[in-house]
Amino acid sequence: MSHADQPPGPEQKQPGAPRPAQVRPVPPAELAARLGVEPPAPDAAPVTGITHDSRAVRRGDLYAALPGARFHGADFAPQAAELGAAAILTDPAGAERAAATGLPVLTVEDPRSRMGDLAAEIYGRPGGSLLQIGITGTSGKTTTAYLIEGGLRAVHGDRTGLIGTVESRIGDERLKSERTTPEATDLQALFAVMRERGIEALVMEVSSHALVLGRVDGAVFDVAVFNNLSPEHMEFHSGMEDYFQAKAQLFTPRRSRAGVVNIDDEYGRRLVRESQVPVTTFSAEGHPDADWRAEHVVTGPLRSTFTVAGPGGVRIEAASPLPGPFNVANALAAITALAVAGIDPQTAAQGVAAVPGVPGRLERVDAGQPYLAVVDYAHKTDAVESVLRALRKVTKGSLHIVLGCGGDRDETKRGPMGAAAARLADTAVLTSDNPRSEDPLAILTAMLAGAAGVPAHERGHVVVEPDRAAAIATAVALARPDDTVLVAGKGHEQGQDIAGVVRPFDDRQVLRAAIERAAATPAQEKDQDQL
Incomplete structure (x- = not known):
């Protein structure tokens, strides 16, 4: 929930993702030019961070005052100013209240849609230095993320990151997650911290809410993974078509460079036809048209084993560290995504099999x-x-x-x-x-x-x-x-x-x-x- 939807409380701990220690100061005029709006005075204080939550403002921040269901972020502009905000990003409805603080105001029609790109700019495009794998789908995102992290660790050791429903990880440091995909301001700050700490590769869950609400704006994934689609979040989406279109956004050049898609799922087969980026397919059911297939599947009470058949005659003995056919699909998705990301499939399979378990998943x-x-x-x-x-x-x-x-x-x-x-x-x-x-x-x-x-x-x-x-x-x-x-x-x-x-x-x-x-x-x- 954004601050625009929640009034502040003195007992609440200051929220927000970790911030990088070093940020290049960005003149507000530079941000105004990026937005195509009138620049503030030349002597305006530089921006060194960004947040959408007035309680999390740090000195030098651009405070994004967003409209919400119950409150407008501009209502809390005075608090943001008191905490040291350097400027305010808002919409026409909040412009007058923001201007009353005396801070420079950048006014656009839809500040949420510009927030992610500005956050990436302020933190120096941190995602560009990281191998990024994003996962979407109704079921299996969390498990697949942990399995991919296992494969990444087989190559990068503790220089890996994870962002998802259960937690976020920066190497071996664990951070509590408030939602599956953080808001764009927090996400870009997290990317910047990862870059600063030497992280080389990360995997993250990408929810349909995140895609619709712009939480991954400013991020371009090297590989995007689609697991499956079934009715869910119908209180948010108008129907399955709306839900599918939200997921499909991830498979456009704005969001990713390559896709990995499950063709055992009917919506996956449709996505292969409609994806705007190159797609590699996988099938845990052994579909002959899939690029990567699971064969000779043996399910047990604790884990499953199977053979991965890949392009060019590749054959690898693999295992899912969790039981059930659906976890064979998750493991195959992970191995395929890692291979598309340039990791040796055998190394990927060994890393996936070594994952000790996933919190709250079987x-x-x-x-x-x-x-x-x-x-x-x-x-x-x-x-x-x-x-x-x-x-x-x-x-x-x-x-x-x-x-x-x-x-x-x-x-x-x-x-x-x-x-x-x-x-x-x-x-x-x-x-x-x-x-x-x-x-x-x-x-x-x-x-x-x-x-x-x-x-x-x-x-x-x-x-x-x-x-x-x-x-x-x-x-x-x-x-x-x-x-x-x-x-x-x-x-x-x-x-x-x-x-x-x-x-x-x-x-x-x-x-x-x-x-x-x-x-x-x-x-x-x-x-x-x-x-």
């Missing part, structure tokens, strides 16, 4: 129990179906899922997600995810309606438990040796948003605690019987 929770317990981020219908099918293949006993749907998000997926859980699991415990401002029971009612629509002979046992911790405990209580318990929807997240209040909640910790309590209970009961 992440095992092992407290000594005689059954498999995993946490996964699956929060859309196709992802829930994929992970349940993958786990079914490695589960000798019963399969239990704990699942909810997020509030203030796409309502159309709630019924289908409930149906998928009821159809593919032996027990579906429907619960709350992040209800946000919605009534949790209303969300569960929609999920339950979907589950009820599954024919009785195809439907597993369905339980409704609004309290997520209690729901996890319910699934654990049902688990027997050789069963699998899947807690889905939140993955790596460490909080639960209920009525606008984010409370600490980590599925991995709650699941582990439930397993430990369940294991202790029989022993306690036995001790009591002997009294």
